[in-house]
Amino acid sequence: MTEVRAEMVANVWQVVASEGDEVADGDTLVILESMKMEIPVLAEAPGTLTKLAVAEGDVVQEGDLIAVIE
Amino acid sequence: MKAEGETGGAPEASRRHSERGIQFESVLVANRGEIARRIIRTVRRMGLRAIAVYSEADAGLPYVGEADEAVPIGPAPAAGSYLDVGGVLGAARRTGAAAIHPGYGFLAESAEFAARVIDAGMTWVGPPPSAIEQMGDKINARNLMEQAGVPVAAGSKEPVADVGAAVAEAARIGYPVMIKAAAGGGGIGMSAAANEAELRAGFETARTRAERFFGSSDILLERCIERARHVEVQILGLNDSRVLALGERDCSVQRRHQKVAEETPSPGVTPELRARMLAAAIRAGEAVGYRGAGTVECLVDTQAQDFVFLEMNTRLQVEHPITEMVTGIDLVEQQLLIAAGGETSFDPTGVTNNGHAVELRVYAEDPRRFLPSPGVITEWSEPSGPGVRVDAGYAAGNEVTPYYDPLLAKLCAHGSCRDEALQRARDAVAAFRISGPKTNLPFHAELLESAEFASGRYDTSVIARLRP
Numbered sequence: 001m002t003e004v005r006a007e008m009v010a011n012v013w014q015v016v017a018s019e020g021d022e023v024a025d026g027d028t029l030v031i032l033e034s035m036k037m038e039i040p041v042l043a044e045a046p047g048t049l050t051k052l053a054v055a056e057g058d059v060v061q062e063g064d065l066i067a068v069i070e
Numbered sequence: 071m072k073a074e075g076e077t078g079g080a081p082e083a084s085r086r087h088s089e090r091g092i093q094f095e096s097v098l099v100a101n102r103g104e105i106a107r108r109i110i111r112t113v114r115r116m117g118l119r120a121i122a123v124y125s126e127a128d129a130g131l132p133y134v135g136e137a138d139e140a141v142p143i144g145p146a147p148a149a150g151s152y153l154d155v156g157g158v159l160g161a162a163r164r165t166g167a168a169a170i171h172p173g174y175g176f177l178a179e180s181a182e183f184a185a186r187v188i189d190a191g192m193t194w195v196g197p198p199p200s201a202i203e204q205m206g207d208k209i210n211a212r213n214l215m216e217q218a219g220v221p222v223a224a225g226s227k228e229p230v231a232d233v234g235a236a237v238a239e240a241a242r243i244g245y246p247v248m249i250k251a252a253a254g255g256g257g258i259g260m261s262a263a264a265n266e267a268e269l270r271a272g273f274e275t276a277r278t279r280a281e282r283f284f285g286s287s288d289i290l291l292e293r294c295i296e297r298a299r300h301v302e303v304q305i306l307g308l309n310d311s312r313v314l315a316l317g318e319r320d321c322s323v324q325r326r327h328q329k330v331a332e333e334t335p336s337p338g339v340t341p342e343l344r345a346r347m348l349a350a351a352i353r354a355g356e357a358v359g360y361r362g363a364g365t366v367e368c369l370v371d372t373q374a375q376d377f378v379f380l381e382m383n384t385r386l387q388v389e390h391p392i393t394e395m396v397t398g399i400d401l402v403e404q405q406l407l408i409a410a411g412g413e414t415s416f417d418p419t420g421v422t423n424n425g426h427a428v429e430l431r432v433y434a435e436d437p438r439r440f441l442p443s444p445g446v447i448t449e450w451s452e453p454s455g456p457g458v459r460v461d462a463g464y465a466a467g468n469e470v471t472p473y474y475d476p477l478l479a480k481l482c483a484h485g486s487c488r489d490e491a492l493q494r495a496r497d498a499v500a501a502f503r504i505s506g507p508k509t510n511l512p513f514h515a516e517l518l519e520s521a522e523f524a525s526g527r528y529d530t531s532v533i534a535r536l537r538p
Binding site for chain 2: 007008009010011033034035036037039
């Protein structure tokens, strides 16, 4: 199981992937926005996206869980 | 804060502006952070009342405390505060503001906002709304400049309708091409395409971003000049219709098409090329009846010693301090004097540029990958010394929030020659202490030590080479 966490305080701009998706290492899951910059959050391992913990418009803090890949 | 570029004490300045008949006694600064603070400093030095506006996220920033009056204008997201035209105008009415200075970004290049300020009976500290509108549409600006005899790169004469039209247009222009938002600017949402596949991949993304950031999905394509320098000319349009060119700034040190460091004069521009660029910038300003401070951005092909027009920024530029340091002219003071219908505080025929100045943009971002790093500032200690100026938006205890751009401060150094300016900049970078958010100060130290930057022979890919 791989947990993908936020690297910084940011707003969730776009949720690209959906729960249940098969993802490859490096696929974009979510796009965050911080300081007028778009920051893609990538899958850190291949597998099934079993949990997506954020929705568009959410604010995430550094270290917050974004997704779980199994 | 140091203010080497600014001259004159308060009593002398007050007398001067009253003699020149400034029609307003208060200025609302419709901005935040370092630029609000820098404008407030000059407004107060001139004996005028400075009014600040602030969002819920910015109540504790230094500029709020340094204004004569400060009013809250809404929540942290800029759409509900600094970009809210009705909210800003309401704050101006409630405080009896006689003039509005927009700074840069936010509403500074909104022709509609400028017109509404004027309609409300206030003085707009900026160019005529018509000039903002003409230059705001990049396609229109390119066509207008071409007519005025200012060189432009091969590119779109009208918005590119769809991906098919883009492919046809790129074939005519020739690869590589830049994909740009027609209503955009400042490099946001811009991307390069080296071939048809990259153009097809990048076109829709560019449209989405253009719609989101600028409210218009119109796209233009422009021939991409590789290994170019980004050099811009500071202009000042006077009330007697003359347009002055106050020298150039080299802004080639960029990451993600965003400026990171600037210097003046440009080490890559010969006196002959400089003369042609300044003359073209004056023609650009004259073509739109420009008043006040503006910047004509160009790309310079150093091999060919030639240049093309990129865009005109119809407002005060972030990197204006380095021009102030070499000319001794306070550009914000001139903006206010010109907006009031008066003359400049200096002799327009007697401007000389002395020495060399460099600006380093201190961003809240990690110095390796340049990713944003918001957070609470636990330590903030600015450098000082001969030729050093710091325009800062923050102090210890402030929180850097994710809602706005990552600019914390502009660290500027002036010297009698480039070597002296760079040495002062190195010393100042080493002495600047910021704890809490990560900053790009270590990157600036690295840049100043790099052989490429030190040689002066660099282009817009210098950061890509430092971070392969």
